[in-house]
Amino acid sequence: MKTSPAARRGSVLKVLIVLIVLAAMLVVGVAVAGVAVYRLLTVDPDMRSIRKELLSELQIETRGRVEVKVPSIALGLARMVVPFVDVPEEGRLALRAVRGGSVGVYQLEDAIAGADRRELVERVTHLLEDREWQRTVTVIDRDQLVMVFAPAGNDMPHRFSAFVLVVNGREMVMVQGRANLEPVFTLAERHWHRHGRGSLKFN
Known part of the structure; x- marks a missing residue:
């Protein structure tokens, strides 16, 4: 046909x-x-601005960086899986603390000497206070510096925005996003009791 x-x-x-x-x-x-x-792969504009200003203000040179945005749904799935795998308690607490946000990992040209870290704390605090962040937790020892900031006037420990700065040798990590404050305090106290050195401050 x-x-x-x-x-x-x-x-x-x-x-x-x-x-x-x-x-x-x-x-x-x-x-x-x-x-x-x-x-x-693109962090929040606010964190990008803080990172740029922070590195410029502190005259810190980096050799490389990795920046990612972690969605809350991915963290929720991770929290569901954690009970079935062998994860240290600190890791579980850290996962409970984070609710989603941006993470940046930076390789420094030179390690920040222990004597310079207290000055670094003051300069970072001043820089972030100008952006209406207040320092809530500070951990300093000979190997590591951890600073946690929250928006000024925040009085909700179960749900708040946080900015976290960690310096460990030649690595610097910045995290900005939603978080649960209580696991952060637990982690800091555990570090203090376990190592018994350096200084721990809740502002």
Whole structure:
């Protein structure tokens, strides 16, 4: 049975329409995936600004950095899995503390000497206080510096925004996002009782 030219043109047209629709869906899918990856690899503008100002103000040179945004849903799934795997208690507390946000890991050109860390605390505190963050926890010992900041006037320990700065040798880590304050205090107290050195301060 022969098909008429009109029928053949109709079949070709249908195939073209299907191909166009599939191509459009592919483009949209790639665009959505691209946006998702961009958002995952792009930290919040506020943290990016703090990092830039902090490194410039302190004249700290870095050799490399890794910055990612961690969505709260990923952390929620991780908290569901943790009870079934062998994770140290400190890791469980840290996971409980974080609710999602941005993380930056930076390799410093030179390690910050222990004698310079107290000065670093004051300069970082002054810089963040200008942005209306207040220091809530400070841990200093010969190997490590940990500072936790919260928005000024925040009185909700179960749900607050936090900025955390950790300096350990030639590594510096910045974290900004939503957090639960109580596990942070527990971690700091545990560090203090275990090592019995340095200084621990709750502001």
